[in-house]
Amino acid sequence: MVEPREIILNALKEERRKLLEHEALELIKAYGAPIADAGLAKTPEEAGALAEKMGFPVVLKIVSPDISHKSDVGGVIVGVNSKEEAIEAAKNIIENVSRNVPSARITGILVQKMARKGLEIIIGGLRDNIFGPVVMFGLGGIFVEVLKDVSFRVAPISYEDAYEMMKEIKSAKLLEGYRGQPPVDKKAIADIIIAVAKLLEENPEVDSVDLNPVIAYPDGAVVVDARVILKQ
């Protein structure tokens, strides 16, 4: 287990404002949030081995301090189902990125277990200059992109606050399950919201956190993508 402080201090030392994907996942994991199993591979062969160990299907993503929109540069390949496919996909990603962004430094390839289908939510946090650490909750996809249907709380927060955040959004009913689906695990979501609040409270260097998406299930929730921005 990596010390959360170490991840942050290391990034600051390298003058990076944004944590690398695997660092961000490690950091949020260190605060107790369940993450979709992931590992950093340095070579295509390592990616293949990691994928095999993890079990399929997996997704491969480029890890580079110089790239923030990975899909746009051919840096993401999903639905990888075998070791051979994984090696091939890793090679393709490196090739795509080298061609599209020749100047980008490549740290490696993130191999991540693909999360099973569930309800996509977004959990975030930021440091406000008046209120300090603040957390956010919303449903993913169009709910956040188009309708901006999110709720906020100023940290520190209790479980009661976290449950209220879930009740407060307009699309709250979707959390209760629809078309015969069972309701999602609200305790698991609350755990992650509280973890984000705690992360911000304990690390003044962190400016904002986006966990997008987090996939929520009737039994648990898992962070798939994490973005952590440090203060300038």
Place this chain on the structure above:
Amino acid sequence: MIEKFFNPNSVAIVGASPKPGKVGNVILANFKKRFRGRIYPVNPKHEEIMGLKCYPSIKDLPETPDLVVIAIPAPKVPRVLRDAGEKGVKATIIITGGFRETGTEEGKRLEEEIVKISREYGIRILGPNCLGIYDNWSGVDTFFLPDEKMMRPPKGKISFISQSGAFASALLDWMAYRNIGISRAISYGNKIDVDDVDLLDFLANDDKTGLIIMYLEGLKPGRGRLFIEKAKEVVQKKPIVIYKAGKTGRGSTAAASHTAALAGNYSIYKAAIKQAGLIEAMSFDEIMDLSKILLTQPLMKGRKVYVVTDAGGVGVMLTDALTTEGFLLPRSPADLKEGLRKVLPPHCIVENPIDLTGDTDDDRYKVVLDILLPRHDVDAVVVGALPQVPGITSKLADYLAEARKYGKPIIAISIGSKEAEKFKDLLEDKGIPVFESPERAARALRALYLYSKIRGVARE
């Protein structure tokens, strides 16, 4: 410490002037009219103003005044503040503008200088660039608007903290015209020192304040969490109605994260308002609607509301409005119907909303309220009393006032012209808030319910 701003024994007014229309002239006149402590005009150009001995500087005063009011041009403020510090003054109100709010380098520099001086001498500052304080009990009145331009409200239980001086004076004038009482009003301008947190702290323990209204544009950086904590304490003693201005301001424009992009300025304030247990007024009308219900009505235990009306239509409108705000309008239980049938003529509707119909008199209301209000399944009563109905007289106001003995909220709707206005004044004098529309009544009652929840009286 803040106490001295409101209850000084002596006041020096720097910039006091005999010239009508001057800020220092109005302020001195205000104090002369209502303040019972010692008043010291300070102005090197005069020996005497309004019959009071005038002093060339603070240093020359025969005592250290509890409060110094400064109304002279900004560039002269630092020197006067230093004089005050040397004299041992601990509280000053700086009315003068021309500081950071101008956006100029010079304004910023002057403001930083007065902050430095205040720290050096331990002087608390209200302002600069503000109207200061209107205190109905002590007579401190630095609102530099003469009586004929801004009426002064009567004494009352409402205190008002405003980030906008202009809005503060407009609201006071508005309240005065409507005979709504005020305790203390504060306009803090640039709030370089005394801010919302300090003022809430003072008003929380002030027995002359029963309710606080806040007009807020923004808190000082880093004070948000303390504000929430302080407000949480205060609302367990008295309600705070807040109007947050600047809701539509842009969020962080070049936000680095999704969360930051979604967090407009207002969404975080909205969360903070909720967490702190403040009651948010969404419009100017609501500021007063919510204040009057919170100030006059007891807390409610639940959401069960009964409507008693003399007009079926108003009953239906009220049913819609109250339901929209989350209230339950239970069907009258069998025993209630039976009880009502015994005392009402057969053509009256005993189902909730209870309709006494257009031929009602005052007494029908009385008997119905005496049956309804003691019941454990009634949490509040909304009375629709259209005064156009011939049988309604001023006696109804007495009946409603009497019904307050049951310790449950009673509010009324009155729509119409002169008679309606008269009836409203009569009722409000007796502590029954009257609303002009079912929707406004319902939103006000919703605020009372919300506050009852915050106080732990109402459960979900």
